[in-house]
Amino acid sequence: MLTLEEFECGWDYLTKKYDLGGNPFMTRAFEVREKWAKPYFNDIFCARMSTTQRSESANHVLKVYVPCKSSINMFVKQYTRLIDDREKADDKAEKNRSQKISKPMFGYPIEKHASKLYTPAVFKLFKAELKKTTSYVIVDNSDGLCYEVLHVDSENRESWSRVNFTITIDPQLGLYKCQCRLYEHFGIIRCHIMLVMTQTGVMKIPECHIMKRWTVDARKGSNVKNGNLLQFWIMKQTEL
Ligand SMILES: [Zn+2]
Known part of the structure; x- marks a missing residue:
């Protein structure tokens, strides 16, 4: 995801390159960029999906399970069925996970820790990020508490692309x-x-960086049935 600076420089580059400076659509889109451009809400946790994806997914699932204009009794019954089916699917996924050991790519201790900690889907993302680390080098480490990393191909990156991060x-x-x-x-x-x-020999992902929802243990003790019931009911009513 782009930083704010990259987004604005990239936009400037694009509008100049294609001579879109006076285009009403582009002007309007830029004016309301804080409502749609990800860099403007990058400090808001997204649970790996956008708000649109989340609501579309929930709506789709509800439409499959709950008939339109159903009574609250029918809603509760079907909602319970939905959660049961999802839990069965999760059990199956967990069984598959335990049978299929995700292989670490480089063998770093932190990677092995991640392979045991995360669900297969999240570990796959972890490995993809680990692969990207080969595109960066540490160029400054003044006191061990502040590091600057630089893209190894910084000279050939787009002019608007950020190449160093602190x-x-x-x-x-x-x-x-x-x-x-x-x-x-x-x-x-x-x-x-x-x-x-x-590069500094961190063996495990620090506790404060482990988001429980991405871990294999996350499902233990979870009770989504009652917690989400009201929320789903309200959504369903809003939709009707
Ligand atoms: Zn970063």
Whole structure:
């Protein structure tokens, strides 16, 4: 995901290149960019999907299970069926996961930790980010608490593309913060922070960076049935 600076420079580059400076649609789109451009809400946790995706997905599932204009009795019955089916699907996925060991790509201790910690889908994302770390090098590390990483092909990147990022560490909390703010948006550490961790011998993902919902243990003790029932009912009523 782009930073604010990259987005605005990229927009400027695009409008100049295609002579769209006076185009009413482009002007209007830029004026309301904070409502649609991801860099403007990159510090809001997205649970790996956009708000539109989440509501569309929930609506789709509800339409399959709950007939239009159903009574509340029917709604509760069908909603319970929906959750039961989903739990069965999760059990099946968990069984498959335990039978299929996700292979680490590089063999870093932190990667092995991630392979045991995360669900297969999230571990796949973790590995993709780990692969991206090979495109960056640490160019500055003044005091061990602040690192600057630089893209190895920075000279050939687009003029608007950001090539260096600063990562700061809170040693008390074990918290890593990167200028790109991607961790805050996705809840999974991304390549810039990952590079610093692998290059400084961090063996495990720090506790404060583990988002429980992405872990294998997340389902244990979860009780989504009652917690989400009201929310789904309200959604259904709003839709009718
Ligand atoms: Zn970053």
